[in-house]
Amino acid sequence: MTVPPSPPAALPKKRSLAKGCGIFAAAIVGLFVLSAVIAGIAGAGKKGTAKAEAKPSAPAVSKPSSSAGLRSKPTMTSSSRATSEAVLPPTEARKKAAAILHANDSYYQDEFNNGVTVTLNRGNPDSFPAFHTWQQKAATDVQPGMDAFKRADALFNADDEPASISDWQADNGQLSADIAQLADDGLGVGGPDDATYRQKVQDDARKFPHDFQTAEADADKVAAGK
Numbered sequence: 001m002t003v004p005p006s007p008p009a010a011l012p013k014k015r016s017l018a019k020g021c022g023i024f025a026a027a028i029v030g031l032f033v034l035s036a037v038i039a040g041i042a043g044a045g046k047k048g049t050a051k052a053e054a055k056p057s058a059p060a061v062s063k064p065s066s067s068a069g070l071r072s073k074p075t076m077t078s079s080s081r082a083t084s085e086a087v088l089p090p091t092e093a094r095k096k097a098a099a100i101l102h103a104n105d106s107y108y109q110d111e112f113n114n115g116v117t118v119t120l121n122r123g124n125p126d127s128f129p130a131f132h133t134w135q136q137k138a139a140t141d142v143q144p145g146m147d148a149f150k151r152a153d154a155l156f157n158a159d160d161e162p163a164s165i166s167d168w169q170a171d172n173g174q175l176s177a178d179i180a181q182l183a184d185d186g187l188g189v190g191g192p193d194d195a196t197y198r199q200k201v202q203d204d205a206r207k208f209p210h211d212f213q214t215a216e217a218d219a220d221k222v223a224a225g226k
Helices: 017-054 066-072 079-082 091-120 128-138 143-153 164-186 194-224
Strands: none
Touching: 091 128, 091 143, 091 164, 091 194, 128 164, 143 164, 164 194
């Protein structure tokens, strides 16, 4: 018996060209869309970062620097410099004022020197009346200095008054204070603690010359119009 031949094996079906092209095109489109999405996300991130960086911070309040102040300060001209300088008092007024001040310094110097003499002489016969007379006056003898200042100061006006005249007022006041201290220390001389108070008088005598020279220097500055 003859066996009929087997039918040939079925060949695999070929994908149509159109279908293959479609799949390829779809793949390209998908890739493009994916790239666009990634690019969009990255761009959004950069944009957000840029906005965050570009966001202005609150303005800081800064103090003006010293250099800025120097730059803004106008240059003083020779005319404005002359106007800003103190007016020099007339020579005659300066000389008269200084003479008044020197005379008062000398007045207190004499009073102090006399006080040292009568104080250290306490304990000797007839010494009490001299010390008592001096002590009663010297203990509060501030008025002569005040009067001298008023007379000297009246020789100037508000524009030409030397600054040193105020220095003299304070330093001359120290002279009267030194005399008051001597008058107080002298009360103990000749008493139970005589040695201690005599030493205090000697200390007073060493201090006064320095204070006297300071007041005299102030009077010299008044004469110079300083």
